[in-house]
Amino acid sequence: MPRPKRLLLSLLVMSMGSTAWAADRGAPVTQTHPVSQTYHGVRVTDPYRWLENSDDPKVIAWSDAQNTRTRAYLDHLGQRQVVFDRLMAAYRAQSPSYTDFHPAGGHVFAQAVLPPHQQPVVGVMDGGADPKTFRTIIDPDRIDPSGQTTIDWSVPSPDGRLLAVSLSRNGTEDGTVHVFDTKTGKETTNVVPRAQFPTAGGSLAWKSDSSGFWYTRYPGEERPEADRHFYQQVWYHRLGTPVSQDVYVAGRDFPRIAEIALDNYGVSQNGHAVLMSVQDGDGGRFQQYVIDQKTGQVTRISDFDDRVVAAAIGPDDHIYLISRRNAPRGEILETSLDHPAVADAKRLVAQGEGVIMGGAEFGGAPVIATRKALYVREMVGGPSHVAVFSPDGKPAGDIPLPPVVSVSDVTPISHGEMLVSFNSYLTPHQVMRYRPATGKLKPTPLSSTSPVSFADCETVRTTATSRDGTRVPMTVIRRRGTRLDGQNPTLVYGYGGYGISETPRFMGAWLRAWLDAGGVYVDTNLRGGGEFGATWHEDGALTHKQNVFDDFAAVSRQVIAQGYTSSSRLAALGGSNGGLLMGTAMTQTPELYRAIVSLVGIYDMTRIELDPNGAFNVTEFGTVRDPAQFRAMIAYSPYQAVRPGVKYPAVFMATGTHDGRVNPAQSRKMIAKLQADTASGYPIYLSISDKAGHGMGSAVNVRLGQTADYVAFLFDQLGMKL
Template sequence: MECLRNAVIVAMVASSWVVVDISNAKESRLVYPDARRGDQVDTFHGVDVPDPYRWMEEDVRTSEEVADWVAAENIITRKYLDGIPERGAIEERLTKLWNFERFSVPTKTAGKYFFLKNDGLQNQAVLYVADTDDGAGRVLIDPNQWSEDGTISLGFMAESDDAKHLAYGRKDAGSDWSTIYVMDISTGEQLPDKLEWTRWGGIQWNAVGTGFFYTRYPEPKAEEQHQALAINPAIYFHQLGDSQSEDTLVYKRPDEPTWSFEIRRSDDNQFLVLMISRSTDPQNQVFFRRVNDSLDAPFRPLVEDFENQFWFLGNVDEQLYFLTDLEAPTKRVVALDVDSLEGGKSIREQMTEIVPATEATLEGVTLFEDQIVAKYLKDVVSQVMAFELDGTPMHAIGLPGIGSADGFSGRQSDSVTFFSFTSYVAPASIFRLDLETGKSTLIRQPEVEFDRSLFESRQAFYTSKDGTRVPIIVSHRKGLEHNGQLPTLLYGYGGFDISLSPYFSVAYATWMEMGGVVAVPNLRGGGEYGEAWHQAGKKLKKQNVFDDFIAAADWLISEKYTSMPKLAIMGGSNGGLLVGAALTQRPDLFGACLPAVGVLDMLRYQNFTAGHFWRDEYGTVDDPDEFRALLAYSPYHNVRPGTEYPATMILTADTDDRVVPMHSFKFGAALQSAQAGPAPILMRIETRAGHGAGTPTTKKIEETADCWAFLWKNLGMSAGE
């Protein structure tokens, strides 16, 4: 976008950008709400650490002081954002681009096809059931009918094997808490069954469809519902028609209150496989028993440590197949014959390799009746291969381009499966894959008002601080001149073994239409290059992630894409931590920062809701070395008074019970107090919203419009600064 001079702005009208005269405007420095500083000091391993905003840990629903501060912050933020002339045009363009049909990958059960569809601007996607995989189908569940503002959403769901009943979770205001309901699929009738206080673990029906296994937590105190630790889960079996109080306890571990469980039934109805995790790390324990055993029968141990990942894929007779990182950082497939286990011999020694590890990272595997479909990530790009059940390679599965494929699920007896394909410039299309022929057929392709031919993505590699080679994908309008003045959005995550592969985003598309550049590096801590890449960015090595991100910023500047005043950084959750750490370590490097729902107080994160799951990722203050590492980068504890910080808008939500909003509250108050420069430090605190899942479309559009307007103003895009 050509830079503009002095008293002009650029506004979006339809799909064109036009220049509009404005008068000279100078704004005074913002005055922030008073935030009381307390005298709380904690001592860790002989080190005194002040925590002046400890009072902000109280729930906004129960603390008048916190609620008043939040309201005052939102007033300031709303006035600031609504005062940006371009914001309305940006929201209008976002709304127009967002208005296209979007489909999920369908699943097939007993001849019925289930899929989610959003007509465009519906707040929540609608669940449909159809008789053909490309049919229009009929509405099964429309969550938009559950609330006027669209803040009650559909969570996890599972249909019985005979496709007669559907069990589904219903989530309120973005909370991780779900309530399970059951419906008759043929009539749409709601059954009286209602199961409360579930969060994760999913639903596993029995073969005859008369009940299902699920995981629930103890009921929290009303005032602690969105704050207290989520601990002591247990697996129960629910018989249709019974009250929840009659459900049968199947498994619990009161001696290990922070462990979590997932139970799977083999497709041939022979085995129940129990997988136990102690954190968000993929490494897990494995137990099993026969389906025809009584509900209270004990599970037999297979793997009783957390040294490796063993994700159950299915079975062929007595052989259980697993995806594992055992002796394979990029992962492989192994099988174990449970009918001929040898006592006194390690389970690991008795496993047979089926699909060996390769240089590419094995992301996902589905076991079908006569083949294995394996999805790989090769330098952040999807590749898919089919193997025979003994691991003999069959053929590559063709993809429609360079991008990200997802799906390939199904029952072992299925002869077809489905997948989606997307990239930074192409929205997700849905394909049917014939497993017998290996042929893919396009069944749904969205039509969006975005001319992908005008834009391009390029992958490059840069060198981090310690010499590590890191990939980055840069997307923008074709023909942009590398003049060092392009407004650039650098987005990152770097953690929890999560890979950032290319995907279409209306937000990114709009930003690129505005003349912006989108840059996404694949930082250590993610899963792009397997478990070794993950391990290189966790616990005592977490600083590597921040170094990779800062090096990406330096590379964008050296490649003449942008310069410090034109460079913005953005990330959410663990990515919010990333932005907070980069901001406090290099405040001189960025023109604007957008940390969203971030983990920002690294000394107390484990005391709230899901925080205890992250201990293996971050480490805790209980260990002296881990404490020192956490303190060294914890964004809240590294805000320095008298520092000129770049323009920053911190985003969170009042019902976020995964990364509780106290992280953002404390960090924002500290940053506002410390700010020595003229740049704004804003708090955008969404109401009736959570960590992101289930957020209504209207709220997504409004939030994105606020973010892009904030960047437009603070990167000097309207004034050509």
Template structure:
């Protein structure tokens, strides 16, 4: 039975920005009625010291300009600076006191724990007749790596990261089995950091070998064909105290031979004269070649191929420069298949010969919708496409002729379809907003599909309605948006609604399952996902339409999505909350600044908030390809115009804001959120609270224990429920 969560009409009428408790209601002629729940008291913020720091930039419009940065000191690592550590503790005390007074917070956590308690599986991979996959029994902080002998074998635990720490903050961040399935190299992540440590385990004995590789980040793992070792990428060891803040430069590819010390690893590819270039290598399916990718940012890569069987061979350049994106699909001998957006904004699959890689022929031509993935499996090509954001999958022969379309369970997201070129099977997952991921096994020759693993659910997916709408935005562009809700919820102009967006880095927002969103809908809220420009929902043109000088389109799209929800009768500004993470946190900060009248509450998570200094820390320099450089006078003007930290409006009401970050986030360093919180609290933005929730021993998101995810979600949902008028029984 669905837990009873209802929308209380008495709370809908509350001013969305007021943190004060609702007055007690009195009945007619003195009759007593139930009082509205009391909420938290207005927070008293800790003092944030303001310095006289100023920096000089070059503006294309204004020439030399000096920009104040009074909270520069908050960029320091909390582990190094006592002053920042004291500030964090003071902020947490204020935030915790406010959150503890929110109605329904403990009930949200309790119900979310119930909903989260279902089996979840990762996609299996087959090596040497063994199947490797991850499993979570429901509430395990970290998923466990399983192995089974053959399709009918009994799964057994190979690696259980839940035994590595008491609080679940050490995670298994990936694993790759050798071609014969006898060894598994795996990545260890501590405290949510992007840094990884590589270890190796013997599958038969369960013994962890002595091999240990450190300072690995943004790296694939790829075994040599004979299992003698593996290729990986690493950075130089950072200086003490700078592990979580210093720029990531001088990445290189190495080969590690099993049984040797990391100091003996063989350097494969590096470019000391260009330390900003990143390098990653993966062994081809036949084991003969190393496919090398290079990049300087998040958009565009070069490709080389190194013949591992030819002694003294030099890499052959396949795709030059960083203007386009290319992904290895497979090869038959010296004929290679790549997925590329070169001369194809929606991507295509091309074939080329290693002897003359400049000659390329289309195998799968670009179509009306973007290709998102292609794999060489079972002597076929399996091509995944986004059709108006939802998944479609087709199977072709190696000449590109269509064999069949794979029948999917509905409107949602398919993932997987990787396999070996000579394998008869492949696996994929499928999920939707109202359906958790199930795993399927697909026979490539026959087209038969069967369930491999599927979770038992604690809710009925048919209780939820998934619809897709389109609205007009800047430049008369039609933007899609998914709207999802419980069947009992209908438009009434005042539905508490959560609008989510991202809009960047060529990353699409897909209609997949998230148990946290399901709970918001079970509570009576509406969830909307806007597929705004900056992602890849409609290929490279969609991405280009929301980056660099076109970034304002992203914010316009999101604002227009909110206005569409209001105009079509779903909600109102007093009942509308917005959420985004990372680049999406930037989105929430920017649109809150630009249209504070449009939103009741905002949840900017691990956001990029200082657009003038983002490229000074860890991976931030990679983002110049999407944002542009603040050292470029023309892009300075663009960045400064929307930077959340520098455009906080004063003298008007601002949405209630709960900023979330983590102390070990070395992707978007927490200084972004610290400075934004200090600036918001110091500004005249009205009575709505500005709070910052700082998770400990956590990072940008990956590897966060389930227990911490539940706690954070309970805090966020209780916060926006109170400020959008959603009452919780």
């Protein structure tokens, strides 16, 4: 009986050595083994360093004890099953949802969510993108009935005959490329390993004659184990040949933390070239390259200091560059394949009020260029729109979109028309057909429908004033007629990092449940994001990271001041970099919050760059090797900020054993310290899933189960009921 043995081991482990008695009385008692280290004259002591070793039987036993306690609590909450059932019923009743459109071979390929499937599928429609003609090519549920295999990304060949797909399992994002025949759905013999992994990801671009493709590849046995998720390179695979004969193209002189993106929007229409972007870690510095399809020669367009964050190819091999050099909101430069260097480019569209969306923080093509117009996605504070320019850069209006939406994609299809995809807080994903000749949008059956209605709700855009006077945007989602009596349970969400913008998105059944139980939801646009361009990001990165935490505290105080809630009814939610935000919220301003949910978070800033994937974060957070950056990091590092006797909020943390982006040890150590030191009497819970990673690729029942867990926790702590 393995479970009793493991529990017995847990008890033995916790009775040995130096022991800290948990102030959270229901929590497992965790032993301490202090390890001290000095950085630039500052001594830092880590009492739970031993919890970093995921393979240690003692750590496994400790994790099991935490999980057992958390599950006993959650499964005892009647609301948890009610919430899960509502989420699953809404998912099963929603319409198919279509995204990631790729025209090829006279057809339109797309990813589709087809309830009740556990994973999205990839299929093909006719050239007019009629969903009635949609035919599934790859269904991960058929490949793996457990629902644990997912599609990382897919790219059709230019002739539409083949589909290259990266597949991974259990949320690992550790992907292998498989190539399928689009007519039969059968797999070919072309299997390419080591093409995808977090954080650098992976990508692929086909040769124009569909005879092969360029792809990203991680090292194998030629490098030690610690380097095999770094040093990403580009190789070329010719169909029908073994991988051992693939040809090296680029990457040997790139940084160890290079994040390479082969751009399928950057394949020239006449097949002359492919664009390639290289990011130096996660900090937002890019190089741009062009690969000659005929010769394989690689030419650099721009270097890191040129601040060109994205590129696209248009008709006649014109190259459009999104530059933020002396233009933090972005400007468009034009060059050509004959003279691609940024030094030879001319300014086509000057910086305006909106942020020209481009770079790793924004998906989709930065510029869609036709012979008659340029279509450019622009953002102002979170919401976005599509600006139209003539080929010579003169403004020609906007595509007429509803207010407060985020445009996720603009895709040219047949007859010169466009599919425009956008999201909002109160309506599900919409896909409209845009006809340039009329300048009008027309609804399509590609748009999603949901059984969840927000007809009785509204969004309110407002701002809070941060410590240094900066105005921080926030969006309040509430039922109409909500009383400002300070009694509404309120949940504030934040991220604030990597230049990633917080944009309108439909949250469906769980948000509806929150509002039905009397809650208010607040979305924040903190510094560190890209909502107002490069300066907004830089003001929340490296030694300026504290601004992010000040912004979030300002929003939290504002919702109290406006009468939405009180600190006894206020909760906060964030994940990953937003988990770091949650860590600072609970340690810097514990009195503001009654409960905090922190998912797959970062907490010990002295150790993050030593984690398996941590080196990618240095360009965003800094390094302990730099004195100034260390001082900034240690000043806010949540793990070091936990103090005995402080009344911390109730905390729910979750992590996944297969997380390749943030080490689960970060959550283990933070939970141990909080459980030992809190004096509030509120519980501190940790949930660890062996069927999840950082959140990407998990099966529907896993994702909905995790959501039901933290929503039920919040309901319990804030006294909410459906």
